[in-house]
Amino acid sequence: MIELFYRRQALFLGTLSMIGIVVLWQIAVDGGFINPFFISTPSQVWAEFIVQFEDGQVAANVSATLYCFAWSMGLATVAGILLGMLAGWFPDVEAALEPFIWFKYSAPTVAFYPLFVAWLGYGTPTIIAIAFLFALTPIYANTLSGIKNTDRDLAKAARSFGAKPFDIFLRVALPGSVPVMMAGLRLGVGRALTGVVVAELFGANAGLGYAITYYGQLMQTAKMMVSIVIVILLGVILTQILSFMESKTDSWRVDSGR
Amino acid sequence: MAQIEIRDLGIDYRKPKSNEVFSAVDGVALSIERGEFVTIVGSSGCGKSTLLMAVAGLVNLSRGSIRIDSKEVIGPGPDRAVVFQEASLLPWRSVRGNVKFGLEMQRWNGGDLNERAMQMIRLVGLGRFSDYHPHQLSGGMRQRVNIARALAVDPEVLLMDEPFGALDAQTREIMGTELLRIWERDKKTALFVTHDIDEAIFLADKIVVMGRNPGHIKEVIKVDLPRPRDEAVLDSEDFNNLRRRLRAHLAEDMSSMQLVQEVA
Numbered sequence: 001m002i003e004l005f006y007r008r009q010a011l012f013l014g015t016l017s018m019i020g021i022v023v024l025w026q027i028a029v030d031g032g033f034i035n036p037f038f039i040s041t042p043s044q045v046w047a048e049f050i051v052q053f054e055d056g057q058v059a060a061n062v063s064a065t066l067y068c069f070a071w072s073m074g075l076a077t078v079a080g081i082l083l084g085m086l087a088g089w090f091p092d093v094e095a096a097l098e099p100f101i102w103f104k105y106s107a108p109t110v111a112f113y114p115l116f117v118a119w120l121g122y123g124t125p126t127i128i129a130i131a132f133l134f135a136l137t138p139i140y141a142n143t144l145s146g147i148k149n150t151d152r153d154l155a156k157a158a159r160s161f162g163a164k165p166f167d168i169f170l171r172v173a174l175p176g177s178v179p180v181m182m183a184g185l186r187l188g189v190g191r192a193l194t195g196v197v198v199a200e201l202f203g204a205n206a207g208l209g210y211a212i213t214y215y216g217q218l219m220q221t222a223k224m225m226v227s228i229v230i231v232i233l234l235g236v237i238l239t240q241i242l243s244f245m246e247s248k249t250d251s252w253r254v255d256s257g258r
Numbered sequence: 259m260a261q262i263e264i265r266d267l268g269i270d271y272r273k274p275k276s277n278e279v280f281s282a283v284d285g286v287a288l289s290i291e292r293g294e295f296v297t298i299v300g301s302s303g304c305g306k307s308t309l310l311m312a313v314a315g316l317v318n319l320s321r322g323s324i325r326i327d328s329k330e331v332i333g334p335g336p337d338r339a340v341v342f343q344e345a346s347l348l349p350w351r352s353v354r355g356n357v358k359f360g361l362e363m364q365r366w367n368g369g370d371l372n373e374r375a376m377q378m379i380r381l382v383g384l385g386r387f388s389d390y391h392p393h394q395l396s397g398g399m400r401q402r403v404n405i406a407r408a409l410a411v412d413p414e415v416l417l418m419d420e421p422f423g424a425l426d427a428q429t430r431e432i433m434g435t436e437l438l439r440i441w442e443r444d445k446k447t448a449l450f451v452t453h454d455i456d457e458a459i460f461l462a463d464k465i466v467v468m469g470r471n472p473g474h475i476k477e478v479i480k481v482d483l484p485r486p487r488d489e490a491v492l493d494s495e496d497f498n499n500l501r502r503r504l505r506a507h508l509a510e511d512m513s514s515m516q517l518v519q520e521v522a
């Protein structure tokens with residue numbers, strides 16, 4: 001009950017501060033403190049949203065973006081978890097993959113954009129590839145650390161009952177890693193969405209990132225803001241869904257205080 | 259021949275960050291009869307856990323041998339089960355899931371796992387808590403689950419490493435009495451490591467007193483207090499004599515330990 005109360009309170013406060021920002025934004029422009037050319041106003045953005053919604057642009061852009069998001073996130077989930085499990089369990093695999101991970105941490109992924117364009121052309125495949133790389137790292141890294149940091153005492157207890165290494169992997173290492181894997185997926189979702197939108201900014205013929213560049217170049221701030229706000233909302237919603245799933249899987253973790 | 263025969267046992271460990279080895283246990287010889295309750299006492303670091311883990315088949319022997327029912331111990335086996343001191347329950351499994359865990363690992367096929375697990379959970383007095391998770395239990399309840407998990411696989415030998423070490427004195431006493439009640443049912447061989455002198459005497463048919471540097475057996479003391487026992491035995495004359503004897507042993511070890519620390 002108390003938890004629920006705090007959750008509701010957090011939701012309430014969060015909503016309140018969002019409303020506050022929107023009101024401030026409107027007042028700042030209406031009061032002449034900021035030139036509407038730079039950030040438009042909430043009322044204009046809302047009006048543009050209605051227009052874009054009715055002429056089907058919103059649906060087209062959102063579905064194009066979500067299509068690339070789903071593919072990149074799906075591929076990153078499969079690859080990240082598989083590689084992470086292998087690397088976490090076999091130190092040799094981890095050592096072999098290590099250079100790629102350092103490479104990925106130190107070089108900005110977008111820098112490979114022209115390379116992917118050369119290989120895959122402009123459009124959907126390149127966007128998926130970039131977003132895949134964006135999302136892969138946290139999923140891989142979290143899965144790896146989850147498996148690698150398997151509780152030694154639990155593994156010893158399992159061995160005392162005659163568990164084989166594969167039993168320990170399946171019954172101790174894997175279930176023990178689920179919460180940290182879920183945290184990796186939560187980070188991955190945000191990264192995948194960012195990856196899709198960033199790649200769409202550079203070259204696409206549909207999608208929210210595309211719409212942002214398109215209206216940005218035409219200097220139509222209100223129309224551009226529609227897509228920016230949608231991207232933010234999508235990010236919040238997707239991350240919240242994952243946070244919720246995460247909280248379901250780690251209820252046994254006392255320290256999490258849930 | 260005795261059920262457990264330990265001969266000339268030696269276990270070496272590597273010192274951290276060096277190639278030096280040292281003996282945690284050396285020259286240990288011990289015979290344990292079927293159905294005997296043996297407690298192991300000794301000051302901290304004298305190799306009690308190491309000895310127990312060797313019998314469990316969880317550490318490699320450097321010298322000597324351990325035989326159980328004439329079979330050489332080369333690893334863990336279904337004839338033994340361990341109750342660890344640390345919280346070694348799977349936090350994501352319920353009490354029932356944890357008790358089933360050992361059975362699953364041993365590919366137990368003596369009937370319905372749930373049924374078997376529930377039977378053991380009731381035996382340790384946790385019938386109402388079978389759906390709880392470890393973090394929802396007290397320390398004493400968690401150790402009951404650990405004991406139930408070990409009993410479930412119906413081992414010939416029960417190995418316990420300070421299972422009540424983290425509990426307060428009162429809970430400890432209750433758990434000791436409970437353990438004896440359960441043990442009296444089928445009197446399986448038990449090895450029980452403890453720091454607590456009263457606990458060592460109360461439970462034992464035979465107390466193994468260990469000394470340090472390297473870990474060795476100083477004395478084996480027979481305990482002839484009548485069974486079944488209850489708390490009343492704690493005040494008996496025989497109990498007091500044993501208590502005095504063990505205290506003297508441990509005090510001796512403590513003073514030699516201080517000496518080592520002062521020199522170092």
Ligand SMILES: Nc1ncnc2c1ncn2[C@@H]1O[C@H](COP(=O)(O)OP(=O)(O)OP(=O)(O)O)[C@@H](O)[C@H]1O
Binds near residue numbers: 272282302305306307
């Ligand atoms: N895995 C290991 N690697 C290296 N040294 C170890 C290892 N395990 C134990 N030791 C050392 O072996 C010695 C005996 O340890 P052990 O855990 O058997 O003692 P103990 O009698 O159980 O002590 P306590 O009563 O404090 O539990 C100690 O000096 C310890 O540092």
Ligand SMILES: [Mg+2]
Binds near residue numbers: 306307308419
């Ligand atoms: Mg110990």
